[in-house]
Amino acid sequence: MQISITKADQLKSKPDENKLGFGTIFTDHMFNMDYNVEKGWHNPRIEPYGPLSMDPSTMVLHYGQGVFEGLKAYRNKKGGIQLFRPQENFKRLNYSNRKLCIPKIDEAFALDALKQLLDVEQAWVPSQPGTSLYIRPTIIAMDPFLGVRASFTYRFFIILSPVGAYYAEGFNPVKIMVTKDHVRAVRGGVGDTKTLGNYAASLLAGDEAHKAGYTQVLWLDGVEQKYVEEVGAMNIFFVIDDELITPMLSGSILPGITRDSVVALGQSWGLKVSERKISIDEVMDAHASGHLKEIFGSGTAAVISPVGELKYEDTVITVGDGQVGPLAHRFFEAIQEIQYGAIEGPAGWIEMV
Known part of the structure; x- marks a missing residue:
């Protein structure tokens, strides 16, 4: 498919790169593509960023049939633009599509579309240390219909946002709180997909954590409420003695791309890396006995x-x-x-734009 490009008549002023927050500023253009049963995915286009027109009965508004991804574009030291493992994001998007009964996308085409969008918006990729251009591919159900079934029409769009640090704390320790009043997901559900309802379901527990002075919630498994799963916006790792431990992917944990990168790098460094069940009691006992060395999260x-x-x-x-x-x-x-091109990573991890 040929991607049409329509440029914006007026361009926005670029923000101060030293004052970037997260997810509040958006670029001049976006990518859009439509799906229906007769044509499949069609009409790919890059056009000015703007509101989506939808009927009040549009299915995504009522039944949450939608998926998304999150990745970043980085300005390297030579001034070029590069992506970190983007193929994995579009692969995971198709996994989410399957779980939500959304037609799969052509992953190679989606990556090419993203590159063309970034070429149009290259001036928006910041260059200050720690900054990047956040990328949000999203697919939503578009049928105007009040009935519980999979939609027959969809919109795939990609929007871009220049960002600084995700947490106001920056790269400093955060405080997290374990909840036993709420559960995030169970095996056989959609806990391992990036779908809308997962995040809506986490808001109440997150709000309670914030009111108690904590940054995020650490979720336990939804059946026994015994085993650690993940944090609200990241996977979790524990260092106990010389073992780096992260909860195994059991069907209710999001398979994070940064998580996978930590595991791969740790193994390449000769660390003892374990993907296994770990109970909250094991974590607390390890701390009490002096064996718990570190906890950290990983995420885009x-x-x-x-x-x-x-x-x-x-x-x-x-x-x-x-x-x-x-x-x-x-x-x-x-x-x-x-990510910023200062060192060479494992083969295939960097995609140049």
Whole structure:
């Protein structure tokens, strides 16, 4: 398919790169593509950023049939623009599509469309350290119909947002709180997909955590409420003695691309890396006995997020000395250096625009 390009008549002023937040500023253009049963995916186009027109009965508004992804474009030291493992994002998008009964996309075409959009918007990719251009591919059900079934029409769009640090704390330890009043997902559901309802269902627990002075919620499994799963916006890692542990992918945990990158890098460094079940009691016992060295999260938005404090029921523990741990720092530096082109990563991890 040929992608048509319509340029905006007026361009926005670029923001101050030293004052970028996260997800509040959007670029001049976006990518759109439509689907119906007769034509399949069709009419791919890059056009001025603007509102989507939809009927009040549009199915995504009522039944949540929608999926999305999150990745970033980085300005390297030579001034070029590069992507970090984007093929994995579009592969995961198609996995989510299958779980939500959304027609699959051509992953190679989607990546090419993204590159063309980035070529149009290249001036929006910031160059200050720690900044990037956040990329949000999204697919939503578009049928005007009030009935519970899969939609027959869809919209695939990609929007872009220049961003700084995800957390106001920056690369500093955050505080997280374990919840036993709420569950995020169970095996056989959609906990391993990036779909709209997963995030809506996490808001109440997240709000309660914020009111208690914590940044995010650490979720336990939805059946026994015993095993650690993930944090609201990131996967989770524990360093106990010389073992780097992350919960195994059991069907209710999002298979994070940064998570996979940490596992791969850790193995390449000769670390003992385990993907296994880990109970919250094991974590608390490891802390009590002095064996818990670090906790950190991983995700596209923050890359690596050290955890300095953990609250479980009535117990609050300080992780390590409450500062950034050596492994969290090493992973953060290594992944960022790969993303920004300062060092060469494993084969296939960087895609030039």
